[in-house]
Amino acid sequence: xxxxxxxxxxxVADDGENGKGGHNGDNDAGYDRSDETDHTDDARDAxxxxxxxxxxxxxxxxxxxxxxxxxxxxxxxxxxGTSFNFGSGSRSRTDVDLDVDEVLSDEDDEASxxxxxxxLSGEPIFENKxxxxxxxxxxxxxxxxxxxNKMATxxxxxxxxxxxxxxLIYGKTGTGKTASAKFVSQELESTSQKYDVPCEVEYINCExxxxxxxxxxxxxxxxxxxxxxxxDDQLDDLRDLRSAATDDDSALDGTEFASxxxxxxxxxxxxxxxxxxxxVPMTGWPTDRVYSTFFxxxxxxxxxxxxxxxxxxxxVEKSGDDTLYNLSRMNSELENSRISIMGISxxxxxxxxxxxxxxxxxxxxxxxxxxxxANQLRDILQHRSDIAxxxxxxxxxxxxxxxxxxxQEHGDARRALDLLRTAGELxxxxxxxxxxxxxxxxxxxxxxxxxxxxxxxxxxxxSKIVLFSIILLEQNGVHNVNTGEVFNIxxxxxxxxxxxxxxxxxxxxxxxxxxxxxxxxxVVVSKGRYGRTKEISLSVPIDETEAVLxxxxxxxxxxxxxxxxxARFDN
Numbered sequence: 001x002x003x004x005x006x007x008x009x010x011x012v013a014d015d016g017e018n019g020k021g022g023h024n025g026d027n028d029a030g031y032d033r034s035d036e037t038d039h040t041d042d043a044r045d046a047x048x049x050x051x052x053x054x055x056x057x058x059x060x061x062x063x064x065x066x067x068x069x070x071x072x073x074x075x076x077x078x079x080x081g082t083s084f085n086f087g088s089g090s091r092s093r094t095d096v097d098l099d100v101d102e103v104l105s106d107e108d109d110e111a112s113x114x115x116x117x118x119x120l121s122g123e124p125i126f127e128n129k130x131x132x133x134x135x136x137x138x139x140x141x142x143x144x145x146x147x148x149n150k151m152a153t154x155x156x157x158x159x160x161x162x163x164x165x166x167x168l169i170y171g172k173t174g175t176g177k178t179a180s181a182k183f184v185s186q187e188l189e190s191t192s193q194k195y196d197v198p199c200e201v202e203y204i205n206c207e208x209x210x211x212x213x214x215x216x217x218x219x220x221x222x223x224x225x226x227x228x229x230x231x232d233d234q235l236d237d238l239r240d241l242r243s244a245a246t247d248d249d250s251a252l253d254g255t256e257f258a259s260x261x262x263x264x265x266x267x268x269x270x271x272x273x274x275x276x277x278x279x280v281p282m283t284g285w286p287t288d289r290v291y292s293t294f295f296x297x298x299x300x301x302x303x304x305x306x307x308x309x310x311x312x313x314x315x316v317e318k319s320g321d322d323t324l325y326n327l328s329r330m331n332s333e334l335e336n337s338r339i340s341i342m343g344i345s346x347x348x349x350x351x352x353x354x355x356x357x358x359x360x361x362x363x364x365x366x367x368x369x370x371x372x373x374a375n376q377l378r379d380i381l382q383h384r385s386d387i388a389x390x391x392x393x394x395x396x397x398x399x400x401x402x403x404x405x406x407x408q409e410h411g412d413a414r415r416a417l418d419l420l421r422t423a424g425e426l427x428x429x430x431x432x433x434x435x436x437x438x439x440x441x442x443x444x445x446x447x448x449x450x451x452x453x454x455x456x457x458x459x460x461x462x463s464k465i466v467l468f469s470i471i472l473l474e475q476n477g478v479h480n481v482n483t484g485e486v487f488n489i490x491x492x493x494x495x496x497x498x499x500x501x502x503x504x505x506x507x508x509x510x511x512x513x514x515x516x517x518x519x520x521x522x523v524v525v526s527k528g529r530y531g532r533t534k535e536i537s538l539s540v541p542i543d544e545t546e547a548v549l550x551x552x553x554x555x556x557x558x559x560x561x562x563x564x565x566x567a568r569f570d571n
Contacts, residue, residue: 122431124390125424131388132421134414137182142383143376144176147367151184154365155340158199158304159192163331163338166362168312170348171369174412177344178310180369185308198303200226206315212323213287215315217280219307220294224277227300231274238267273300291326295333302336312343313350321358328361371411377403380413381420389424394435398423401440419443452540455517456548462502465493466510468549470520470536475546480535483508497554511536519545 130136141148157164171177185201192199202222209215242263244251257263277297280290298305307327309315315323330339341362351359372380381399402423406416422443427435459467469489473481487504494501502510511534515522522534538545550556 122428123433125393125428125432125435126388127390128388129421129424131384132417132424134417137179137186138384139183140383141176141180141183142379143372144180144369147176147369148180148184150367151181152187155184155188155306158188158306158338158340159195159197161197161304163304164306164340165364166328166341167343167365167367168351168363169342169344169367169369171346172371172410172412173346174406174410174414174416175369175371176413177369181308181310181342181344185306188306198301199306200303201306201308203308203310205310206313207311210314210318212319212326213285213290214282215309215323216287216290216294216326217282217285220280220290220297223294223297223300224279227297228274228277230301231270235267235270238263238270242267295330298330298339299334299336304338304340306340306342308342308344310344311346313345313347316350316353321354324362325355325358328358372407372413373411374400374403374407377406377411377413377416381416384417385420388421389435392434393424395437397437398435398440401437405440405444415447418447422446449541449544452519453544453548455519456540456545457551461499461552461554463510463514464549464552464555465497465499466490466507467514467519467545468555469493470538471542471546471549474538474542480537482533482535483511484533486511486536493555493558496558499554508534 131138151167151169154167155164169177169181182203185203188199189201191197202219204215204218206215209218241251241255241257242260245257245260245263252258252260252263257266278293280293285293312324324341324343327339327341343362351363354362378399381402385394385399399420402416402419405419406412409415419440420443423439424435426442426446427439430439432439456464456467466486469486470481472489473485478485483504487507490507491501493499511520511522514520519538519540520536521539522536524532525535526532
């Protein structure tokens with residue numbers, strides 16, 4: 001159908017009269033075809049008429065486009081020869097799109113600047129922060145040479161293919177036990193590779209892997225993985241040998257194989273062994289099956305294995321000494337391999353709870369790690385800080401102060417390193433050029449608060465209720481609280497949250513436990529003829545402690561605590 005010719009001066013109103021947005025086949029609003037428009041273009045425009053009419057009509061309604069000609073009388077011409085007439089001052093769709101992109105780009109630039117750019121603008125203080133973390137094993141351990149040498153003299157027999165004596169290592173937290181043991185283990189493995197002696201060390205943290213099943217399963221899976229690697233390497237070598245022997249029989253000269261069929265038999269045996277190796281799931285198998293799988297895996301080929309059990313007392317505490325008994329008795333049954341146990345413990349008395357047979361076989365050699373003193377801690381911090389920080393990033397008093405703080409707590413090197421790292425982080429966050437004494441003191445307060453938060457968070461519910469009672473009294477101006485006042489509020493809180501009410505004697509015991517943890521300070525005071533009582537005061541920040549307690553779902557349900565405080569003197 002021939003389209004009507006639209007007069008040059010068609011206005012928005014005229015467009016509306018002609019049925020703007022209708023399906024009458026009229027020209028689309030705002031379209032001006034020249035006389036030279038051919039029939040092909042007409043047909044395409046007519047076919048697209050409905051969609052175009054709707055679009056343009058909508059544009060006209062919103063005032064986005066003016067269907068009249070430009071003020072200069074020119075029409076904007078599309079790629080297909082179609083003229084687009086925009087009103088005065090209007091812009092093409094392409095122009096609008098470009099402008100929007102520019103605006104969005106500007107907004108993105110503004111959003112991406114400021115927050116992290118400001119933080120990255122300063123020079124970093126750290127060179128290698130990981131050096132200050134407990135997981136780092138240094139290449140040199142100051143003031144632990146004697147202990148390291150003793151471990152080495154015991155384990156050197158493994159390099160001769162003999163079974164080393166079992167070792168028990170004792171010492172408080174942060175005395176270098178695990179770091180020293182890992183250092184010796186790394187040296188042992190590297191030396192075994194150097195002399196081509198099959199010697200391996202497997203490390204297990206018994207605070208995480210704390211049951212017999214998990215320990216045996218983890219060990220079994222580690223040895224299965226290593227056995228599969230050995231088998232794959234042997235298969236690659238045998239297939240290469242078979243390929244060479246197929247072309248030339250002399251390739252078998254000097255080998256254990258007399259013919260290609262012998263090589264094929266050996267390949268088949270290895271492939272069968274590999275298929276039979278099944279990884280142990282972390283739950284679901286009988287323990288004797290897990291033990292059998294571990295036994296077969298470790299005895300698959302000749303080697304000496306040192307099993308390092310860190311926090312071994314946690315394993316005994318959780319699941320008894322069955323694991324240690326089985327491991328210590330394996331050597332009498334193994335044919336190809338030998339096993340030695342290295343146990344690491346913070347508890348000097350944990351062997352008192354072991355079966356006498358286990359104790360005698362496990363404690364063949366004992367090494368004690370004494371606490372560090374302030375001067376030794378200073379040497380350790382200086383050694384690590386040279387690697388961890390950029391040059392001249394610390395003031396002279398930082399390391400001595402960190403060492404002094406850590407020495408107050410039984411010479412804990414881990415605490416000293418945490419303190420130095422936290423001080424450096426605080427200085428970096430404040431964009432300071434140097435780590436100073438003030439940063440160390442801030443770090444000390446932060447670490448102490450983090451410790452308190454963790455202790456309070458893991459308290460049993462009854463202890464939390466007792467502690468919450470003390471906090472409520474202190475918040476309402478009652479200082480040097482006595483046991484009776486705490487018990488009265490404790491009873492009301494228990495009734496409110498539907499918890500069991502313990503006796504006053506048991507509540508007194510819970511207060512003593514909080515005192516041992518350093519959360520409260522409980523002092524027995526004589527009241528003369530009225531007897532004796534405990535005066536209790538908080539030793540931790542009230543607001544932070546209360547926030548941790550209220551994060552407990554049961555205590556968080558208490559909406560109004562005031563009536564409980566007012567009833568503190570009720571009998």
